[in-house]
Amino acid sequence: MKKFGTIILAVAVLFAACGSSLPSPDATELANEILETLGETDNFILADSETVDIVFGCDSTVYEDYCVMYSTEDASADIIAIFKSPESETQDDTQEMLDSFLESRLNDFKGYAPLEVQKIENTKLITYGYYDILIIISDFDSAKNVVDSAFATE
Numbered sequence: 001m002k003k004f005g006t007i008i009l010a011v012a013v014l015f016a017a018c019g020s021s022l023p024s025p026d027a028t029e030l031a032n033e034i035l036e037t038l039g040e041t042d043n044f045i046l047a048d049s050e051t052v053d054i055v056f057g058c059d060s061t062v063y064e065d066y067c068v069m070y071s072t073e074d075a076s077a078d079i080i081a082i083f084k085s086p087e088s089e090t091q092d093d094t095q096e097m098l099d100s101f102l103e104s105r106l107n108d109f110k111g112y113a114p115l116e117v118q119k120i121e122n123t124k125l126i127t128y129g130y131y132d133i134l135i136i137i138s139d140f141d142s143a144k145n146v147v148d149s150a151f152a153t154e
Contacts, residue, residue: 022129025150027067027082030133034080034146035069038139044069044080056081056097062090064130077109077116080143081134091130098125098134105136 028046035041047068049060060066064084071078081098085091102123109116122140126133128151135143 021153023151023153024084024129027065027084027131030147030150031067031069031080031082033150034135034137034143037146038137038142040078040137043071043073044078045072056101058094058097062086063094075113075116077105077113077120077136078138079105079134079136083132085130085132087130091132094132095125095127098132102134102136 032041035044047055047070052058052060052066052068055068062085064086066083067080068082069080081101083094083098085094102120102125106117106120109120119136119138119140123134123136124140124144126135126144126147128147131151133147135147137143
């Protein structure tokens, strides 16, 4: 029975070690890298903490790191929102918040901006460790590739 307990402990340590090897990119640098890759650097601005709190209905001070950039173009749904939670309970709340935001964004654009609706419908929440990333942009796949590369481990 002791041997079984030792094996369980070894497996638990192994899983803990694997989880800690995930890269931890800076949220603003990651958002900028996405925009540079897509050639969108001139069309986005960085949201301040007050704007983030209002738009997402959250308290941005609870996050270890976050960045929200949004399009300066009128009638554009484009946004990059990156939140790094300090623990799983905050992350659960963040995922609910981002799902609600996405649903609200879809309702805001339905009926008058079909191309924006299509972008929103093609968006999926990306999660790596405690990072939750929402990207609404025309070329979601390329943006996701940038995110995937930032979290790739060798």
